Amino acid sequence: MPSSATIVLVHGGFVDGSGWEGVYEILKRDGYEVIIVQNPTISLADDVAVTKRAIATASGNVILVGHSYGGAVISEAGSDPKVSSIVYITAFTLDAGESVASLIANPPPGTPVPPILPPVDGFLMLDREKFAASFAADVRPQLASFLADSQVPWGLDALNGQVSDPAWRSKPSWYLVATDDRMIPPDAQRTMATRAGATVVEVPGSHAIYISNPGAVAKIIVQAVTKGLGK
Numbered sequence: 001m002p003s004s005a006t007i008v009l010v011h012g013g014f015v016d017g018s019g020w021e022g023v024y025e026i027l028k029r030d031g032y033e034v035i036i037v038q039n040p041t042i043s044l045a046d047d048v049a050v051t052k053r054a055i056a057t058a059s060g061n062v063i064l065v066g067h068s069y070g071g072a073v074i075s076e077a078g079s080d081p082k083v084s085s086i087v088y089i090t091a092f093t094l095d096a097g098e099s100v101a102s103l104i105a106n107p108p109p110g111t112p113v114p115p116i117l118p119p120v121d122g123f124l125m126l127d128r129e130k131f132a133a134s135f136a137a138d139v140r141p142q143l144a145s146f147l148a149d150s151q152v153p154w155g156l157d158a159l160n161g162q163v164s165d166p167a168w169r170s171k172p173s174w175y176l177v178a179t180d181d182r183m184i185p186p187d188a189q190r191t192m193a194t195r196a197g198a199t200v201v202e203v204p205g206s207h208a209i210y211i212s213n214p215g216a217v218a219k220i221i222v223q224a225v226t227k228g229l230g231k
Helices: 017-029 044-057 070-077 100-104 128-135 141-149 186-196 214-228
Strands: 006-010 033-037 062-067 083-089 173-178 199-203
Touching: 006 017, 006 044, 006 070, 017 033, 017 214, 033 044, 044 062, 044 070, 062 070, 062 214, 070 083, 083 186, 083 214, 128 141, 173 186, 173 214, 186 199, 199 214
Parallel strands: 006 033, 006 062, 062 083, 083 173, 173 199
Antiparallel strands: none
């Protein structure tokens, strides 16, 4: 049965919160209170502040969920006392002093390299022609094309923002590894999840697994709700 916890969903870079619709519908159908954060992804500090404002509106304890760059956001915002557990969906799990930029600076030989274009006016975009293959290979083609053409510019200040007090060091965490991810290599996901001591679930899927397989994502979130709150 649904608990009194509120589930707060945090999107990553290049996209907005609308990608959570499928996960949202499953969780709402099952009786959970859900809040979707709309971060501007201009700087990590701003995104943490926006996320904390969303947490403040929650009626109960919060299960904080982040996808991709959203993992950096929840690692910092998860220190909020209302947050009981954190869930990473193929996300960056940063330690103190780390940034997304520092983690992706030296990819292992042979791993896929995201098609990030050179920055323009301090913002990054993915190559639209390569977006589907790298970000959303298992999303229906029309939707993958829409995601590519509706990208949200990702600020360098967000990419370079450093976490100061990672929540996973003091709170239980879960991690969903997308085994076909071509944005964050699965081995890198496993390494971050292990370091965080997270409960790990592996599911076949692309970086956009939260869109292509919302049922699997909702399932690990519910695990975090029930086990994290001792239900």
